[in-house]
Amino acid sequence: MRTQAIQISDFGGPEVLQAREIELSEPAQGEVRVRQHCVAVNFVDVYHRIGQLHGDGPRPPFVPGVQANGVIEALGEGVIAGELKVGDRVTYANIGIGSYVGHRNLPAERLVKIPDTLSDELVAASYLRGLTAHYLLKRLYKVQPGDHVLIHAAAGGVGQLMVQWAKALGAIVIGTVSNASKAERARSLGCDYPIVYTRENFADAVLKITQGEGVPVVYDSVGRDTFQDSLRCTRPMGMAINYGTASGQVEAFPLQDLHSKSLSVCRPTLRTWIAKQSDLHWASNELFELLSLGGLQIDVAAQLPLQEAAQAHRLIEDRNTAGAIILKP
Ligand SMILES: NC(=O)c1ccc[n+]([C@@H]2O[C@H](COP(=O)([O-])OP(=O)(O)OC[C@H]3O[C@@H](n4cnc5c(N)ncnc54)[C@H](OP(=O)(O)O)[C@@H]3O)[C@@H](O)[C@H]2O)c1
CATH class of the missing domain: 3.90.180.10 (Medium-chain alcohol dehydrogenases, catalytic domain)
Known part of the structure; x- marks a missing residue:
């Protein structure tokens, strides 16, 4: 055919x-x-x-x-x-x-x-993005209640799901967005501190919000334009995760830069986290359950x-x- x-x-x-x-x-x-x-x-x-x-x-x-x-x-x-x-x-x-x-x-x-409860459109909007949010928030870095987490592009596709899911896990969510209407949308989804990163330096803002400590985890999908500042506002022994490169790939930097704060850096891809069928079904079921209960919107x-x-x-x-x-x- x-x-x-x-x-x-x-x-x-x-x-x-x-x-x-x-x-x-x-x-x-x-x-x-x-x-x-x-x-x-x-x-x-x-x-x-x-x-x-x-x-x-x-x-x-x-x-x-x-x-x-x-x-x-x-x-x-x-x-x-x-x-x-x-x-x-x-x-x-x-x-x-x-x-x-x-x-x-x-x-x-x-x-x-x-599941019958979910529309084709909702699944198309949320499936790959939701599986991504699942491994980022529940496996790669396990978000704990009370954690400050920084989510870049918080009103984007993955960003919207990340904000809501992190909030449901008890996190205090800091999000970056490029304009005021996206900031409003991120806030309405549960982002406690939306930062318009085209207007102010987000690392300075994060350090101020966390009283100089920094966040235990940064979820950075923007890449080249943000990653160095993401490292700057990650707290000692924290993890900076570069999971997307919307502004370009992160430029090479000396590993030694991580030494003074004992930072971990990760560059993950969803493919590896759902390669096993059991992981694919586990993550899909958790996502579909949350979507069916109305716990996630996009x-x-x-x-x-x-x-x-x-x-x-x-x-x-x-x-x-x-x-x-x-x-x-
Ligand atoms: N590694 C993985 O496993 C994995 C899996 C799925 C998705 N991802 C990544 O997750 C991110 C979000 O994916 P999505 O499909 O949901 O896209 P999206 O969030 O709808 O769009 C990307 C967002 O990135 C921001 N951005 C910052 N700098 C940009 C630039 N120079 N050009 C374009 N956008 C820029 C924009 O938000 P602002 O206007 O608010 O800045 C834009 O809305 C992507 O980076 C994607 O590669 C990674």
Whole structure:
């Protein structure tokens, strides 16, 4: 069969995202074919498009995208009937690149069923981001009640979930944002101290809030523009986590810089934290439970037809959106 797709033929600006039709074979052994209802736009799609490679990034030509959800249309050989069936609503994240398509064949073992209580749109907005918040807050650094935590880009997609989840764990949340309306949104989600980091130095503000001590953990998704100041406001024996590079990759610095405060630095990726199926299901269940109870919200900043993927990339790169962008095949 043929299906719609967005393809990248060269690294470059949003204009390199071109609509095409591609051929899709029947699902192979262990695969199912999914008719996709919602394709998520994640910031990593921008890194892939511009060629900001993290070692093993894709090279053109390729279909971008790391997350989507939809309905199973066909089962390949060897898929255990009963575990997954035609008509099931399923989601996935980080099964290789290629989610900007109408239909896709996917390995059954990496798909997770969506509870009836959750809409396709909510899952598209929150799934990969929520799995990320889960490992960052509950595994990599285990947030304790009373911890001050610093979350950069606190009104962004991951940021919104991080703020609410950290708050639910009992943290005192400090968040950075680029303008006043994002500060308001972060505050309404539970951020105790929103800092507009385009107007004031956030490290100075954090040190003031924590009476000179600094925070035990910084969740830094901005990277190049923020990381040195993130280290400056991390308290002795604290952890500075660089989990995203929206402003570019962190420049190399001497390891010795960590010595005087005994700091830990980490550069993690979700892929490793959900590589085991048991971890994938554990994190998915905890996320779905919280979403079902209304304990986490996320704004859907825009919903666009799949063919308008270029516009979606412009929106996310211009920093004008708060929350998530979804493409509809
Ligand atoms: N390592 C992992 O496991 C993992 C997994 C998922 C996501 N991530 C990372 O998490 C971050 C958030 O992802 P998301 O998809 O939810 O995106 P997003 O937060 O909706 O968008 C990125 C945000 O970064 C901020 N930003 C700061 N400097 C920027 C710049 N120069 N250009 C563009 N934006 C800039 C903007 O917020 P302000 O305007 O408020 O500054 C922007 O809204 C990304 O960095 C992503 O790579 C990492």
